Amino acid sequence: MRPYNFSAGPAVMPDEVLSQAASEMLDWHGSGMGVMEMSHRGKEFGTIYAQAQADLRELLAVPAHFKLLFMQGGGLAENAIVPLNLSRGETADFVVTGSWSQKSCVEAARYCTAHEAASTKASGHTALAAPATWQLSAKPAYVHICSNETINGVEYHSLPDLKALGCDAPLVVDFSSHVASRPVDWSRVGVAFGGAQKNLGPAGLTLVVVREDLLDRALPICPSAFNYRTVADNESMYNTPPTYSIYIAGLVFQWLKAQGGIAAVEARNIAKANLLYEAIDSSFLYVNRVAKDCRSRMNVPFYLRDESLNDAFLNGARDRGLLQLKGHKSVGGMRASIYNAMPLDGVQALVAYMKDFETQRG
Helix, strand or coil: CCCEECCCCCCCCCHHHHHHHHHCCCCCCCCCCCHHHCCCCCHHHHHHHHHHHHHHHHHHCCCCCEEEEEECCHHHHHHHHHHHHHCCCCEEEEEECCHHHHHHHHHHCCCCEEEEEEECHHHCCCCCCCHHHCCCCCCCCCEEEECECCCCCEECCCCCCCHHHCCCCCEEEECCCCCCCCCCCHHHCCEEEEECCCCCCCCCCEEEEEEHHHCCCCCCCCCHHHCHHHHHHCCCCCCCCCHHHHHHHHHHHHHHHHCCHHHHHHHHHHHHHHHHHHHHHCCCCEECCCCHHHECCCEEEEEECCHHHHHHHHHHHHHCCEECCECCCCCCCEEEECCCCCCHHHHHHHHHHHHHHHHHCC
């Protein structure tokens, strides 16, 4: 039995996907080639690419007037690529709810005026600022949020409606760490992006979903390979795409469909998160500091009230086959990332260990 991997990314992947990839490593469907050896312009990879696109559009219910782009560079690169494509060098608004949205704001300031419309820094990024309290610019080029903060463990359980705030700017959503874990209300989105290495597949692939009317706003200095219009017109083949990462992500999409799609996966994610949060909240040893109305289903940070026990906790977890539970260095403590591929059994094993550890220190 494999250990349970609670890493925040690159992260756990479905056993079925890894087994299929292993069986096809030397010969994909009788082609005589492994996927890593294929030309991205050959018919074999063309089949893989087209299926991945179709499956992802179906899974996420992406409307026809959005383009699906398979890019590279991860979320950090998109922090620059988005303002290069959307800002027109003007003002973009940022709602800072944790480490990742803060990075987005800082990076965008290299290409436009980055205005902090709201920040939860004063609370230690343990809650969300209500949209009605945001101080939006008069005419922002776009409004950026991170809908799930991997490090801080806060999540928007519904996307903000900018039109209800009297703002007609497109909403840009960094959904890296909870993409495909719950439905997306595309009527509220202009652009959504995310690295695949948390919930969709291996590192190397970045998903960008962009509304077609936003494709022609790039700054003249935007590199051609990062221009959304160029990438869309070339079916993500303007440069050599991350072929193997696309192939693995495609297998993950098929696995998600076999699980019953996003609705079924969301129900399982709710059950896993509820189980873990209940164990934390009923404990005298562990604490989660995030407001209950915005706790992440994917990334659960928690702390031992006696932090001198941290090393003992991690060592014991490793001995029980529970890996990568140490919190991010910027916030400390512990963090359990329970993405789609983490089975309920894994969360049950973690909860059982936490209770045993607490009892021993009784």
